Amino acid sequence: MKGLNVKDRTARSRSRTGRGRGTRALQRAFGVLAVTGVCLALTPPASAADTTSHKPPAVDFGLSASTECVFGGDVIKSTPWSLQRILLDQLWAQAKGKDVKVAVIDTGVDKSNKQLSGAVVGGKTFVDGPATKDIEGHGTRVAGIIAARPLKGTGFVGIAPEAEILSYRYTGGDEKQGNSRTMSQAIAAAVADNADIINISSDTTNREDNDELRDAIKAAVNSGALIIAAAGNEGADGKQANTYPASYDGVLAVAASDRNDERAPFSQSGKFVDVAAPGVSMVSTVPIDGQCTADGTSFAAPYIAGVAALLMDKYPDWDANQIATRIEETAQRPGREPNPFIGWGVVDPVAALSEESTPGESPEPDPPVAAGAGGVIPMAVTMGESEAERERRVAIYVLGTGLALALVVAGSGVAVRDWRSRRSGELGRARRPVSGAGR
Template sequence: MLAVTGLCVVSAPPALASDGPASDSPASGGAKFGLAASTECVFGGDVIKSTPWSLQRILLDQMWGQATGKGVTVAVIDTGVDSSNPQLSGAMAGAGKSFVDGAANKDIEGHGTRVAGIIAARPMKGTGFEGIAPNAKILSFRYTGGENKQGNAGTMSDAIRAAIAARADIINISSDTANKKSDSTLESAVTAAVNSGALVVAAAGNDGADGKSAKTYPAAYPGVLAVAASDRNDERAYFSQAGDFVDVAAPGVDMVSTVPKGGQCTADGTSFAAPYVAGVAALLKQKHPTWKAAQIATRIEETAQRPGRGPNRYIGWGVIDPVAALSDNSTPGFSPTPDPAVKTGSGGVVPMAVTMGESKAERERRTAVYVLGTGLVLVLVVAGSGVAVRDWRSRRVGRVGR
């Protein structure tokens, strides 16, 4: 049975989490989690007072004036959801179920609690963070992250089928199978979920720094809304997996969310882009309860902001625009269609560049060029100043001699 890996750029030990590579993932078969060298996150710590950029990009009053997710249940298939966090205690739809040791409402890794917060964290005094769908309900299905047992494609499949039985409207999966390989048991469970009418939202993966295309599962299965990560510039995050299976992108960098025992932390990853989309889907489900899952997905895709008429392998149909998705009251089809061609006077289509985002290496090279250029300018200024001073002294000596 294939192992399944979590899709965040944070690896979280039981008490702490930090920004770092996701090579040691929650479901890799008991891997130990090393603490990276950047900022640490203490479970049960403080909240972040400011409103995160991922919410600042939205006209929240306009969005929540149309829907808040009330009456919609989102299944979070992950490492559990710690309901002791004050922003999640009122968001839980029930006890859920665990397919590894421990309870579904316990999360020693912190991954599932972050995912749930991005979807449906309740507003709280002292922080500008809350979920995209702050009145939606969360149902936790813990497929991995046990105290003594890690999950795999089999436990994930069991969790998906439990979500179907619970009649979840939306199923969020922020994980993928190891080595980007499909699994027949998992494919069967995902197919059953799609056929049940639930909208399955899955993270595209974090191994995209090389820019090469590759399929990840369950995101690449038919009927699944596959989500890549975008940055503050609405460009593909450097780590986000590219591929023709990518349907849409959403914020996945510096994502503020809830953590176990209370408090908040930030993290990167397509793990946190997927629940952003799941939250918007919950809003659409409340506003249009008769729409099918494919119609909700189509509305999200067709209203996304993109550089071209159709999709590309980096951000799919584009970066999600929640207000545009909620504001369009027309009835969508069951699959997205490209925008109409915009023609010039000569009849040619006006092309637009595909934005891919900037890799860490590219960013370092750009910074080096800036530093080198600035140093060269300073050298020239100093040298020029020295020549000017010598000329002035020469002229002064000449005047004195006369």
């Protein structure tokens, strides 16, 4: 170990057999204890080692495609983490989304899944195949996160289990039809059917703006519907960019967050992001029957749509802007204002429904809080060692010093005893009479 050189340190040997064995043993013991003491003193506390000694795991975005799921497979018995983070009983004691119509602009919603058969009440298709079938599985997952009904044997359920789903199939047909035009037509149909919330979990190719789509969104916003759109999954490069329709005025743009309430690595960032919601390892329904897990902002957006449905159920007189503002202002965030990664923060459904005040038409930053306000004393930021680390270091030093002194005292005693023994022997030999050669 650096700083401790024992290579050339050897005990002084004696020519007489048996002498100095105790002293050499003590010296060896002292050397071992010295090395141990230095290593202990240089070893950081466990709390610090845990944060520096492990390499971060490789990032696995896990952007599951529909081919990775078994349609008609088993249900997942456990409760997903995205639902464990909230108190569903407390949430549903206030609202369940009853009579709120949520339009799902997607690949269709397969009504044959047991958890969705009572949720899908209408819709329309703009590609081949009916709106209540889904060969891709994407729209069925989106709808499940919003309004899947409870089912015995699984912990998964929709955020708003009494909301109504309107399925508008704008893409995902056998011939892979679907573009911004069919999306615009689907949005217009949802407005005509008086949808309260319109969920769009997709964006345009190459993040391109589109006049027809922009006009369709503008008309939907003017109709009073709350438009919720996914921010997109191309954020792994760390660059900020606008996506559409999420970036259009009046749209609540949703990023994906992980289990730590931080932006998921794939989630697109940008100033257009309004709020975030769980989007990693999202359990939801699949066509025919069963469930599977997938990642993406596509599944964060319906999480927000479900919370919005609960708010509309509880506060039927609020307009779309007030619903969006309540979601944003009650979200969990690290600062007073929004940021390009999670917007106003990660949605807190219970806080959104528990807050009693009436929200405004747009969110406001949190008021500044003076240091020490409310009787709370801010914890000092320590750049060096903490008090606990200092106490540990001092204790090790004291222990090491005490052991060293004990060894020195013991070694000195042995040395004195050996010296006295040797001295006595020499004196004895000097006093012994020498026999004469002629006697």
